[in-house]
Amino acid sequence: MNFTSSVSAVEDDALEESPVSAQIQFCNVTKMYGTVTAVNDLCLAVRRGEFLTILGPSGSGKTTALMLLAGFESPTRGEIFIAGNSVAAVPSYRRDQGIVFQSYALFPHLTVRQNLEFPLEMRGMVAADRAKRVERMLERVHLKDFGTRMPSQLSGGQQQRVALARALIADPPFLLLDEPxxxxxxxxxxxxxxxxxxxxxxxxxxTICVTHDQEEALTLSDRIVVMNAGRIEQIGTPEALYDRPATRFVASFLGEANILENPGFKVEFEGTPPSGTVPMIRPERVRITAPATPQRAESNQRQSVSGIVQDMIYAGPLRKYHVRAGNSVLVVREHLASGQQVFQPGDEVSIDWLNTDIRFVVA
Known part of the structure; x- marks a missing residue:
């Protein structure tokens, strides 16, 4: 078993032992469009009540996976289960789900209040009860005074609130968000x-959310599924994926990563790296100082190398440096603080990091 599959196995075992049941399951699901494989042998269990984000670049298969779950596409192979029941023969309109699209898909000819009433009317709720529930929901999403407006009279944020409210108002068992x-x-x-x-x-x-926005995934999710080329690269909590990425792809896609493959200097670390991996360190774990700066007390646990600043980028609350050291150009990210020394392109610097901050990723 390689390092990536062992990580997935750990996630699967943790799910099996969890007292929270899986509400949605993809079992060996493959979706092909002609000779193109959009989703390849997808196995995924979504826990009841969790916020799970499927993250990946364009063409990774994340949106196709969501469309399969929503019933807008059918698997070429495999099964999808909701609450233990196969939904292969269940059309989209009978899956009792809330959906929010990137375009919001509000009915342009209906007012905000009528947009919210629509799913309740389709479920046969009487008018008086519909009106009460709509008013409560409008108040909940801070649109109490906007019920008579048309979607075209709303800002983007207000339209997004209406779309969320419409998806939630009928109390569906799960919510699907497509680049919301x-x-x-x-x-x-x-x-x-x-x-x-x-x-x-x-x-x-x-809630299952599809996005390519890393910050969105890190902020919202209980767990993140990182997909690439139709397959799952890694599943885990935001903290686990960011701090312990399994592959070079996950390390580089979820944030920035300094991959120290043939860097031109010996990389010091603790323990024994897994076979077939390369060292990596996050930019915020690297400290940049002038060459003559005194070493920290834990200097025996830190590695220091000399370098030359190639670029300095001011980005509001932080500065980002590109520093050439050996054969590599390392990214250093530091938050702004008073009295901080600012380095310019061409400056000689020292960069250092804790040996324990080195991670290993599958090459």
């Missing part, structure tokens, strides 16, 4: 991330 914040600017995305996190905590609904 992709159409918003950065400030609105951050606001909606907090809103979605609060809504998930309040409703406790099982």
């Amino acid at each position: 914040l992709g159409a918003l600017d950065r400030n609105l995305r951050e606001q909606m991330q907090l809103e979605m996190k609060n809504l998930h905590k309040e409703f406790g609904i099982t």
Whole structure:
């Protein structure tokens, strides 16, 4: 068993031992479009009540996986189970799910209130009960005074709130989010991330989100599934995936990574690295100083190398340096602080890190 598959096995074992049951399961699901394999032998269990994000670049198979679960696509091979029942013969409109698309897909000819009433009317709820539930939901998403407006009269953030409210109003057993914040600017995305996190905590609904946005995945998720070329690269909590990526792809896609393969200097570390792996360190774990800076007390546990600054990038709350050391260009990221020395391209510097901050990833 290679290092990647052993990580997946650990995740599978943890799920089996968990007292929380799996609500959704993909069992050896493959989806092909002609000769192109979009999803390849996908095995995934989603725990009841968790917020799970499927993260990956374009073409990784993440959206196809969501469309298969939603019933908009059918597997070429394999089975999908919801609450223990196969949904192979269940059409999308009978899967009792809430869905939010990147485009929001609000009915443009209906008011906000009518958009929220629609799924309740389809379920046969009487008008008086519909009205009460809609008013409660409008208040919950801070749109109490917007019920008579048309979608075209709303901002992007307001439309997103309406789409979320419509998906949640009928109390579906699970919620599917397809790039839900992709159409918003950065400030609105951050606001909606907090809103979605609060809504998930309040409703406790099982949520599967598809995105290519790393920050979104790290902020919202209980677990993250990183996909690449139709397959799962790694599954884990945000902390586990960021701090202990299994593969070079996960390390580089989920944040930035300094891959120390043939760096031109000996890399010191603790323990024995797994076979077929290369060392890696995150940019924020690397310290940059002037060459004559006194060593820290734990200097015997740190590795220090000399380098030349190639670039300095000011990015608001932090600075990012590109430092050539040996055969490598390492990224160093430090948060701004008063009295901090600023280095410029061409400056000689020393960079150092704790040996225990070195991680090993499958090459």
